[in-house]
Amino acid sequence: MKIREDMNRDNAAIARTLNEALPYLRRYDDAIVVIKLGGHAMGSDEGMASFARDVVLMRTVGINPVVVHGGGPMINQLLERLGVKSEFVRGKRVTDAETMSVVEMVLAGEVNKRIVQAINSAGGRAVGLTGKDTDMIVCTQTDPELGFVGTPSEIDPRLLESLLRDEMIPVLAPIGTGENDETFNINGDTCAGAIAGALKADRLLLLTDVAGVKDASGEVVTALSAKTVRELTEQGVIAGGMIPKTETALEALEAGVRAVVILDGRVPNAVLLELFTSHGAGSLIRKE
Ligand SMILES: Nc1ncnc2c1ncn2[C@@H]1O[C@H](COP(=O)(O)OP(=O)(O)O)[C@@H](O)[C@H]1O
Numbered sequence: 001m002k003i004r005e006d007m008n009r010d011n012a013a014i015a016r017t018l019n020e021a022l023p024y025l026r027r028y029d030d031a032i033v034v035i036k037l038g039g040h041a042m043g044s045d046e047g048m049a050s051f052a053r054d055v056v057l058m059r060t061v062g063i064n065p066v067v068v069h070g071g072g073p074m075i076n077q078l079l080e081r082l083g084v085k086s087e088f089v090r091g092k093r094v095t096d097a098e099t100m101s102v103v104e105m106v107l108a109g110e111v112n113k114r115i116v117q118a119i120n121s122a123g124g125r126a127v128g129l130t131g132k133d134t135d136m137i138v139c140t141q142t143d144p145e146l147g148f149v150g151t152p153s154e155i156d157p158r159l160l161e162s163l164l165r166d167e168m169i170p171v172l173a174p175i176g177t178g179e180n181d182e183t184f185n186i187n188g189d190t191c192a193g194a195i196a197g198a199l200k201a202d203r204l205l206l207l208t209d210v211a212g213v214k215d216a217s218g219e220v221v222t223a224l225s226a227k228t229v230r231e232l233t234e235q236g237v238i239a240g241g242m243i244p245k246t247e248t249a250l251e252a253l254e255a256g257v258r259a260v261v262i263l264d265g266r267v268p269n270a271v272l273l274e275l276f277t278s279h280g281a282g283s284l285i286r287k288e
């Protein structure tokens, strides 16, 4: 008897969830959703498998997901093993030629393939890429002080669009090419924002290791305008690694992305909760 009651309760909860999801399934039909998976949100194999299942589910219900990843902590680990010192200026890694080759090895190799494999194991068809493929992302140097750190100046989204038409899931490492064939290290958030802008994505989801953008009292702000983001940054409340994220959010909105969400990628099914429930997850940033 107890088992039947439990089952009935579970079924009722499942039915409620499906009901709640229905309008969102309609709203996002054929939408492009760019998801940035940060290195800190990539933790365990179990978390990665859960992320991969969410992405495959999105694809299955007719959304076009594009994954752009980071991998800062993994780059740090290899640099440390090799005894190469590394420092960050305003959230970006100072990148000399030696560092660049380690960054490319880690991001385009180990990290990219781990995500591709996880998505394919979950039943999707993922394709691993960097911005060098088809010269998709051409960069200019961000600041001579940072070395080979690039700011995307031209994005050619045709390869991504053609993969999406074939229902494949692009997984993109944030590496670009320069006018003179240089290799550039792009901050993962910056890269995801530029890609979302070029694709005129419906949503850019920035997955990180905090619940969202916090205000001065440490509370997560669930909805912010561009103006509030600027104010919190001026007050120094938005700091460190959150700066490239919110800067990216504002640029992506200017480029035509409908909304940007900063959310905790370590929460199981974070992406699904954000897209398919009325309460969403994390901080939603809109232009107004
Ligand atoms: N106002 C803020 N709200 C939330 N996090 C903030 C804020 N200001 C600074 N941070 C920091 O930004 C970090 C997220 O950036 P980062 O570590 O670069 O993430 P990721 O590796 O996922 O890209 C948080 O862990 C937090 O320490």
Ligand SMILES: CC(=O)N[C@@H](CCC(=O)OP(=O)(O)O)C(=O)O
Residues within 6 Å of the ligand: 037, 038, 039, 040, 069, 070, 071, 072, 073, 075, 091, 092, 093, 103, 149, 150, 174, 185, 186, 187, 188, 189
């Ligand atoms: C220029 C720059 O800082 N590039 C980043 C690229 C990886 C990244 O952005 O990783 P997360 O998203 O995990 O932080 C780096 O070298 O660490």
